[in-house]
Amino acid sequence: xxxxxxxxxxxxxxxxxxxxxxxxxxxxxxxxxxxxxxxxxxxxxxxxxxxxxxxxxxxxxxxxxxxxxxxxxxxxxxxxxxxxxxxxxxxxxxxxxxxxxxxxxxxxxxxxxxxxxxxxxxxxxxxxxxxxxxxxxxxxxxxxxxxxxxxxxxxxxxxxxxxxxxxxxxxxxxxxxxxxxxxxxxxxxxxxxxxxxxxxxxxxxxxxxxxxxxxxxxxxxxxxxxxxxxxxxxxxxxxxxxxxxxxxxxxxxxxxxxxxxxxxxxxxxxxxxxxxxxxxxxxxxxxxxxxxxxxxxxxxxxxxxxxxxxxxxxxxxxxxxxxxxxxxxxxxxxxxxxxxxxxxxxxxxxxxxxxxxxxxxxxxxxxxxxxxxxxxxxxxxxxxxxxxxxxxxxxxxxxxxxxxxxxxxxxxxx
Amino acid sequence: xxxxxxxxxxxxxxxxxxxxxxxxxxxxxxxxxxxxxxxxxxxxxxxxxxxxxxxxxxxxxxxxxxxxxxxxxxxxxxxxxxxxxxxxxxxxxxxxxxxxxxxxxxxxxxxxxxxxxxxxxxxxxxxxxxxxxxxxxxxxxxxxxxxxxxxxxxxxxxxxxxxxxxxxxxxxxxxxxxxxxxxxxxxxxxxxxxxxxxxxxxxxxxxxxxxxxxxxxxxxxxxxxxxxxxxxxxxx
Numbered sequence: 001x002x003x004x005x006x007x008x009x010x011x012x013x014x015x016x017x018x019x020x021x022x023x024x025x026x027x028x029x030x031x032x033x034x035x036x037x038x039x040x041x042x043x044x045x046x047x048x049x050x051x052x053x054x055x056x057x058x059x060x061x062x063x064x065x066x067x068x069x070x071x072x073x074x075x076x077x078x079x080x081x082x083x084x085x086x087x088x089x090x091x092x093x094x095x096x097x098x099x100x101x102x103x104x105x106x107x108x109x110x111x112x113x114x115x116x117x118x119x120x121x122x123x124x125x126x127x128x129x130x131x132x133x134x135x136x137x138x139x140x141x142x143x144x145x146x147x148x149x150x151x152x153x154x155x156x157x158x159x160x161x162x163x164x165x166x167x168x169x170x171x172x173x174x175x176x177x178x179x180x181x182x183x184x185x186x187x188x189x190x191x192x193x194x195x196x197x198x199x200x201x202x203x204x205x206x207x208x209x210x211x212x213x214x215x216x217x218x219x220x221x222x223x224x225x226x227x228x229x230x231x232x233x234x235x236x237x238x239x240x241x242x243x244x245x246x247x248x249x250x251x252x253x254x255x256x257x258x259x260x261x262x263x264x265x266x267x268x269x270x271x272x273x274x275x276x277x278x279x280x281x282x283x284x285x286x287x288x289x290x291x292x293x294x295x296x297x298x299x300x301x302x303x304x305x306x307x308x309x310x311x312x313x314x315x316x317x318x319x320x321x322x323x324x325x326x327x328x329x330x331x332x333x334x335x336x337x338x339x340x341x342x343x344x345x346x347x348x349x350x351x352x353x354x355x356x357x358x359x360x361x362x363x364x365x366x367x368x369x370x371x372x373x374x375x376x377x378x379x380x381x382x383x384x385x386x387x388x389x390x391x392x393x394x395x396x397x398x399x400x401x402x403x404x405x406x407x408x409x410x411x412x413x414x
Numbered sequence: 415x416x417x418x419x420x421x422x423x424x425x426x427x428x429x430x431x432x433x434x435x436x437x438x439x440x441x442x443x444x445x446x447x448x449x450x451x452x453x454x455x456x457x458x459x460x461x462x463x464x465x466x467x468x469x470x471x472x473x474x475x476x477x478x479x480x481x482x483x484x485x486x487x488x489x490x491x492x493x494x495x496x497x498x499x500x501x502x503x504x505x506x507x508x509x510x511x512x513x514x515x516x517x518x519x520x521x522x523x524x525x526x527x528x529x530x531x532x533x534x535x536x537x538x539x540x541x542x543x544x545x546x547x548x549x550x551x552x553x554x555x556x557x558x559x560x561x562x563x564x565x566x567x568x569x570x571x572x573x574x575x576x577x578x579x580x581x582x583x584x585x586x587x588x589x590x591x592x593x594x595x596x597x598x599x600x601x602x603x604x605x606x607x608x609x610x611x612x613x614x615x616x617x618x619x620x621x622x623x624x625x626x627x628x629x630x631x632x633x634x635x636x637x638x639x640x641x642x643x644x645x646x647x648x649x650x
Contacts (some may be wrong), residue, residue, distance in 0.1 A: 001523055001526070002526075002528075002529070003531070004529065007525045009523065011514065012511075017512040092491070118453075190575060314507065317507075317510060318507045318509075318520075319467075319524075320468075321495055321501050322495065322496065322501070322520050322521045322524060322568070323492055323493065323497070323521055323524035323525060323572075324492065324524050325489050325492040325493075326488065326489075327489075330491075330525060406469075407468050407495075408463045408469050408602065411468075411503065411507065
């Protein structure tokens, strides 16, 4: 029997039980639509998270004070609130000599009351060097960042976040105004554009950035750094840069035994791959849940096809009497279930895609988090393959039952 | 054309083995019109199933055109059912939601005839049973007599050697039944072998030879000396 005839026969068989065919398809439609929707939400979430990490800058490497026990991925002690004073000015001087490092900035963090006129609020401040603005890729809404000379001369200048500027200065221009941080007054020389939440959960829109020299000596009274940020030369592999930093720091810290390292290096790239593997797992998890509904839909198909085979026993007998081989019957019934799941798949893909667009429109309009539209082709492809596969898997048993019927018994069946 | 020797068929029933057919022996030549007569349960339907390749005998030999049917595979039997024989059933066995055309086309689907060549065969067969005007009608909407004529068209479409008719008038009123029998009769006159299973004497008399079956055994095998229609014509 030719493919065309098989298709026509199978289609006619399904058309003669329209309502039942449509209801059966519904299970597959729901399954496939949810697979599409969940895969795409997973992808969008992944994009959102990775974009935020990449928004911090590119080729970033963080050096934290103190050693980290366990794997590369466990958190360094400084993140857990333990103060370690091992990173100091000498380290920066040596690291600057490394050709694999393009820019470097130490950083200290603190909290303080900021006052301008009658307005005041508690905010974070970061003491950094001039390179910091370039490393983080900050764009300034107005004014300028500070220069290395201002860092070296301990100038009391500040660059403030967009929200902070609005809270303290309202509609006024903050540039060249004087703001008090703790008990010192700083001249505002720049305002950041909107940056959102940065690394370590710091709100970049509510921060004051000041020269590290001032932060260390006048506000905090410390000599160590909380973290060193550096931007690696993109021509070098992350692992190479990491090994260079390690050997420089071991030298300056006089460490010869690797197990006694008193610093922790974290590369942005590693964070990215970690996050993307987490989000992939999330996507797979969501998709597997959707697949359960697909399996349920498949069992529905099997159930309906078994009923159909019993109901059409006489038809099967007749076809066999008229010359259909077992294989012809098998193909016909298998094709019927594949058509059901294929049509269900196509409709499911269409409905799923519509839902994806709907979710995008809702999230993009009502939340400013930067939700990205993602309808991965792989999801569509997987959905199409899976739906046809479900047809074969759940159709083979009813079809083989149909093909095994003896023509004579089948003709006698009432 | 058909030669059976010691043909037997047993069914394993719920309590004991049922000997549906026991040691039946006869031959049928090309062009014959044979009726197989017997009360219900006599084994005549079993015999028809065996002769028409729907079932295999428990023992005995069946030679069809000199070929031993026992040596044929299931696929070969399907091909024989498709090409060598045509069926007319008591219950018509049409796909009621499909059109007359689609019903008659079924044997051609399985014979592998290309789509383009089928149309002419289907139309010729439908016209030959006088239903040319209803070729696109859904089979379920036809009268009983029309349904049986569609079934005959379907049986003829592959131009088979033998036509098997299993109680073809059983579900019909006498006028439609007569019409169907006349079609079978004229097909036989054109040279086609017709084997008819019935328990009605009047229907059986259309044939030229009668095999009587009782309790699974061949009771008698006799020529119907003067064919009933010939008798009618002589009386005119």
